Amino acid sequence: xKSERERQYEAMDAILNNRTPxxxxxxxxxxxxxxxxxxxxxxxxxxxxxxxxxxxxxxxKVMKKQLDNQVWMQFQHxxxxxxxxxxxxxxxxxxxxxxxxxxxxNRLAKYKDELQGIKEFYxxxxxxxxxxxxxxxxxxxxxxxxxxxxxxxxxxxDEAVKFFESEIKKLETKLEKLNExx
Numbered sequence: 521x522k523s524e525r526e527r528q529y530e531a532m533d534a535i536l537n538n539r540t541p542x543x544x545x546x547x548x549x550x551x552x553x554x555x556x557x558x559x560x561x562x563x564x565x566x567x568x569x570x571x572x573x574x575x576x577x578x579x580x581k582v583m584k585k586q587l588d589n590q591v592w593m594q595f596q597h598x599x600x601x602x603x604x605x606x607x608x609x610x611x612x613x614x615x616x617x618x619x620x621x622x623x624x625x626n627r628l629a630k631y632k633d634e635l636q637g638i639k640e641f642y643x644x645x646x647x648x649x650x651x652x653x654x655x656x657x658x659x660x661x662x663x664x665x666x667x668x669x670x671x672x673x674x675x676x677x678d679e680a681v682k683f684f685e686s687e688i689k690k691l692e693t694k695l696e697k698l699n700e701x702x
Contacts, residue, residue, distance in 0.1 A: 576601055621698040628691040635684040642677050645670055 522530075531541035576583050576598035583592065587599040595602055609615040645667045653659040667673045 617698060621695065624691055624695050624698060628688065628695065631684050631688050631691065635681065635688065638677060638680050638684065642674075642681075645673070 527542070527544075534541040572583060572589050572592040574582060576588075578597045578601045581598060581600065583589075583598045585599060591597065591599045591602045595605075597605075606615060606618075609618050647665045649663045649665075651661040651663065653661050
């Protein structure tokens with residue numbers, strides 16, 4: 521039985537000498553083929569929402585400035601559209617209300633985040649932190665902190681929770697009033 525290399529040499533020799541090479545029948549099996557065309561990753565839809573598009577959805581202009589990227593992350597349109605929007609608010613006399621509403625929404629989100637962090641920390645009387653000294657070797661440094669007076673700890677946390685809950689209520693009522701005006 522000839523090796524594949526010997527067959528290839530004989531076929532090249534036959535072609536160079538104007539002879540017909542040995543005919544061979546190749547039989548193959550083509551299994552389940554994958555779908556042809558564009559394939560979407562599982563992250564495609566997520567990245568579509570996060571990534572800034574090439575064109576502004578409002579004015580259809582190209583968004584290529586650095587400011588466009590920053591404004592896109594906050595308002596989902598280009599910097600020029602934001603300038604026009606704020607200018608229209610100034611002309612209509614509603615800019616200060618809009619600005620106050622944005623500041624209130626941001627402060628409310630910050631306070632809610634702080635409250636959630638405090639509530640997560642409530643039951644922890646002993647906290648351990650691990651610091652990687654040398655990640656290549658796996659060396660870790662462990663730091664443990666314990667609460668000395670649990671009753672005082674709980675009282676301070678309760679006080680902080682009450683403070684943030686009252687501030688959140690105040691901001692929510694202020695936001696409702698601002699929404700009624702707009």
